[in-house]
Amino acid sequence: MKKLSQESLDCIHQLLDNFWIVRKENPDLFYEIKQNEGFLRDYFKDYFRFKLVVGANFAKVEKFQVTPQPSAGISDFKEVKDYVIFYCVLAFLDGKASKQFALSDVCQAVVSYYPRSSKGIVSEHTPVLTWKGNEGYKNRLSLVRALKEAARRCLIEVMDKNIEDFQDRETNDALLRSTGLVKYFMRNISFNIEEKLTLNDIVSLQETQERELGVERKHLLYRKLFLEPALYRHEVSAEDFDYLRQYGRYLNEHAEKYYDMNVDVYGSSAFLVKENVGTFRRFFPASNAESNLLVQFATLLRLKIIDDNDSLVEQKDGTVILTNIDLDIMCRQLIDEHSHGWTTGLKSMSVAEVKNVIKNMLFEWKLAETTQEGDLKLYDVIGRFFEKPKK
Secondary structure, three states: OOOOOHHHHHHHHHHHHOOOEEOOOOHHHHHHHHHOHHHHHHHHHHHHOOEEEEOOOEEEEEOOOOOOOHHHOOOOOOOHHHHHHHHHHHHHHOOOOOOEEEHHHHHHHHHHHOOOOOOOOOOOOOOOOOOOHHHHHHHHHHHHHHHHHHHHOOOEEEEEOOOOHHHHOOOOOOEEEEOOOHHHOOOOOOOOHHHOOOHHHHHHHHHHHHHHOOOOHHHHHHHHHHHOOOEEHHHOOHHHHHHHHHHHHHHHHHHHHHHOOEEEEOOOEEEEEOOOOOOOOOOOOOOOHHHHHHHHHHHHHHHHHHOOOOOOOEOOOOOEEEOHHHHHHHHHHHHHHHHHHOOHHHHOOOHHHHHHHHHHHHHHOOOEEEOOOOOEEEOHHHHHOOOOOOO
């Protein structure tokens, strides 16, 4: 098996883990990608059916998950309005090239672009987006979050003043500049998204387009394994999971060669494992307070299942159902038994806040999902994590 250079591996990892690589932000990596463009283009096409796009100032792989995941959202956004305003900002930036503009210009554009009703019908009773008053304050917070995300994505640069000042008063301004990258931000699609009203419609069209591009079972499995924390039997067809079990050794060879990882396949799940984490990607558990909290939670869960006197029972498929009351009880027990060793931030949290941290981590790492009844369904993978008893 031919050994790849560390530079080539770094390019693969960075392109897979980041939305894009911008030349101004990381010139060395950008030029390394340019130098290995042919190899990288073939790699992502052969294994993932992803397209590598390399421009004068950026490089990115147009990647997307097999099924939409909560972790694909923008973590700093608080409500749907943030996303709507963000796309209004994108519309404003389209065609701006590298021109400078004021934040007040963005405000006017967002008001004009912002949808006035769900059906696009405007009347004299249709409310107009405002930046004044109590409602205006909430809107300003949304716009600031949208602009900060645009800056983080290298779509704009702040030239003078601070974006955050707009939160305090609608007359506070700032000078911004478009980087000209906005036209490469959105992935091109071959259908009219305005004609489709539901996520399922869009996913169905996406799947049709994928088949036309020659996406096969192998590519779908690579996407799920290398872009998502875990792959579960219920997420794919029986044929797909049987294929994974039968040919898992080839995926394992690939994971070892390109990522120094192993593919672990079980009866109802499969995921990547790395012995020496180093600086490779994001991993769980990590060396931070939230990861440690979730490991303590997983350990407590294991002990409760082992305890015959406890009401928690492991289902036939390895899952465990937790009601809201069960989760509250466990969080209180964690606080009583472990909070003395927590960070100051965790120590100051209420039971409800600790519960939210645990739930968010569970969802982010695909260790659980919410049932139709509102309970928490924990997958058997969480049983792999436990805290070693201190000597």
